[in-house]
Amino acid sequence: MADVVLIYPYVHREATGRKLWLFPPLGQGFIAAHLRALGHSVRFLDCTFRGIDWAIAEAAAEQPLVVGVYCMVTMHEDALAIVRGLRSSLGDRALLVAGGPMPSGKPQTFLPAFDAVMRGEGELVWEALVACLKDRRPYKQLEGICTLDPTGALTGNTKAPLIPKEVLTRLPMPARDLFDHERYQAYWRSTFGYTQTPVFTARGCPYGCEYCDQPIFGATYREHTVEQVMEDIENALAAGYSHIWFSDDIFMLNWQRALKICDEIHRRGLKFKWDCLGRVDVQRKVFARMAAAGCERIFFGIESGSPRVLRQMGKRFSPQDVRQAIQDANSVGIRAAAFFQIGYPGERTEDILATLQFIPTLPLDYLSFTITYPLPGTKLFDRVVSEGRLSPEEQAEWKRAGHNVLTYKADHSQLKLRSAIYAARARFLAEKHLGWLGKTLGPAITHSASLAIARMA
Numbered sequence: 161m162a163d164v165v166l167i168y169p170y171v172h173r174e175a176t177g178r179k180l181w182l183f184p185p186l187g188q189g190f191i192a193a194h195l196r197a198l199g200h201s202v203r204f205l206d207c208t209f210r211g212i213d214w215a216i217a218e219a220a221a222e223q224p225l226v227v228g229v230y231c232m233v234t235m236h237e238d239a240l241a242i243v244r245g246l247r248s249s250l251g252d253r254a255l256l257v258a259g260g261p262m263p264s265g266k267p268q269t270f271l272p273a274f275d276a277v278m279r280g281e282g283e284l285v286w287e288a289l290v291a292c293l294k295d296r297r298p299y300k301q302l303e304g305i306c307t308l309d310p311t312g313a314l315t316g317n318t319k320a321p322l323i324p325k326e327v328l329t330r331l332p333m334p335a336r337d338l339f340d341h342e343r344y345q346a347y348w349r350s351t352f353g354y355t356q357t358p359v360f361t362a363r364g365c366p367y368g369c370e371y372c373d374q375p376i377f378g379a380t381y382r383e384h385t386v387e388q389v390m391e392d393i394e395n396a397l398a399a400g401y402s403h404i405w406f407s408d409d410i411f412m413l414n415w416q417r418a419l420k421i422c423d424e425i426h427r428r429g430l431k432f433k434w435d436c437l438g439r440v441d442v443q444r445k446v447f448a449r450m451a452a453a454g455c456e457r458i459f460f461g462i463e464s465g466s467p468r469v470l471r472q473m474g475k476r477f478s479p480q481d482v483r484q485a486i487q488d489a490n491s492v493g494i495r496a497a498a499f500f501q502i503g504y505p506g507e508r509t510e511d512i513l514a515t516l517q518f519i520p521t522l523p524l525d526y527l528s529f530t531i532t533y534p535l536p537g538t539k540l541f542d543r544v545v546s547e548g549r550l551s552p553e554e555q556a557e558w559k560r561a562g563h564n565v566l567t568y569k570a571d572h573s574q575l576k577l578r579s580a581i582y583a584a585r586a587r588f589l590a591e592k593h594l595g596w597l598g599k600t601l602g603p604a605i606t607h608s609a610s611l612a613i614a615r616m617a
């Protein structure tokens with residue numbers, strides 16, 4: 161019997177896929193650790209390898225006070241299937257709560273299927289909610305809790321206030337003992353030949369790019385202490401991982417602190433490899449110390465080779481900054497990985513071609529290139545709705561977001577955008593894996609694709 165059951169509804173269905181970032185959810189790990197520190201019992205059910213039927217049965221068997229289901233946009237259908245299963249097995253005996261990025265951005269989608277939606281940062285709202293439920297006090301007035309009133313209108317539709325920094329730095333780090341290390345490590349070992357798990361050192365990003373989904377932390381930045389971070393790294397390594405993924409939006413945003421973490425890794429004699437997310441215009445001076453501390457690869461959100469599109473996105477860097485950052489990383493032995501997107505609202509054919517020409521000029525180790533999809537809760541989503549490119553109620557295609565389908569009325573056809581993606585990937589893979597032959601074929605791939613794309617609608 162657990163007071164609280166937390167469910168992560170992601171199901172790994174791509175049996176043969178090489179999915180990077182197949183990780184347990186740190187956010188729920190933080191919530192579980194906080195609730196346990198307060199004396200509540202918590203069961204965590206991760207559907208990744210075991211599916212949703214298993215989670216529903218296990219949750220029902222716990223007879224909990226409350227079940228929290230996390231949800232990102234791609235998990236929407238599974239989250240709703242879980243709540244239907246929970247409702248039929250638990251009835252009204254447990255409060256069913258949705259939380260995470262999508263419920264925070266679009267709470268009405270989860271009501272009335274769930275009893276309540278939790279909006280914003282979770283730990284302190286969970287603390288207050290569980291206290292109310294245990295004391296049989298009303299909970300609907302809590303900040304961050306959103307419900308429907310008897311007329312079906314949303315009530316309490318405000319996000320939880322952000323956790324103050326002085327509180328954040330006292331919170332326990334994620335309850336890693338709840339994670340299914342055996343299955344995650346087996347997946348990583350068989351897919352990539354090593355094992356990797358995430359560590360959060362800071363929350364949020366102050367930049368506010370138009371397309372970026374920041375429903376939980378907003379455009380803010382708060383750090384865990386170096387001591388907290390080191391404790392969590394040591395816990396992750398003790399669980400048997402060889403690699404760490406620093407999942408901060410930008411690991412070296414505060415470069416002095418990034419250096420402290422690198423130095424502390426050295427001082428403690430910790431031997432592991434790690435990857436992180438970076439921004440091309442943020443503190444390249446730390447690359448050498450990062451490399452010395454085990455950094456192997458930095459993932460940059462480059463997004464476009466067109467200065468015009470970069471400005472539209474709210475990026476404050478240029479293609480020249482991109483080139484310089486990647487050179488700087490490579491010069492100290494750090495590989496560069498890149499995210500690009502195409503089909504941004506307002507992007508012209510010449511912008512697409514500029515991106516297509518730009519990508520092969522970068523010495524990349526990894527390339528992600530996808531069609532833009534405006535996520536609910538982002539400024540981009542509001543813009544495409546206001547420009548009549550998407551009905552605010554439209555959601556049928558969300559589950560396919562990330563599969564290179566157009567989820568809104570773009571300026572170009574899906575075929576054209578996909579052609580650009582396939583051409584960029586084909587050249588990238590040819591040059592990476594086919595040696596001189598790839599280098600010979602590469603320019604022809606880009607040239608012929610550009611000619612075709614220029615003629616497409």
Ligand code: SF4
Nearest residue numbers: 365367368369372409
């Ligand atoms: S895209 Fe990256 S830099 Fe921009 S707001 Fe999001 S996390 Fe920050």
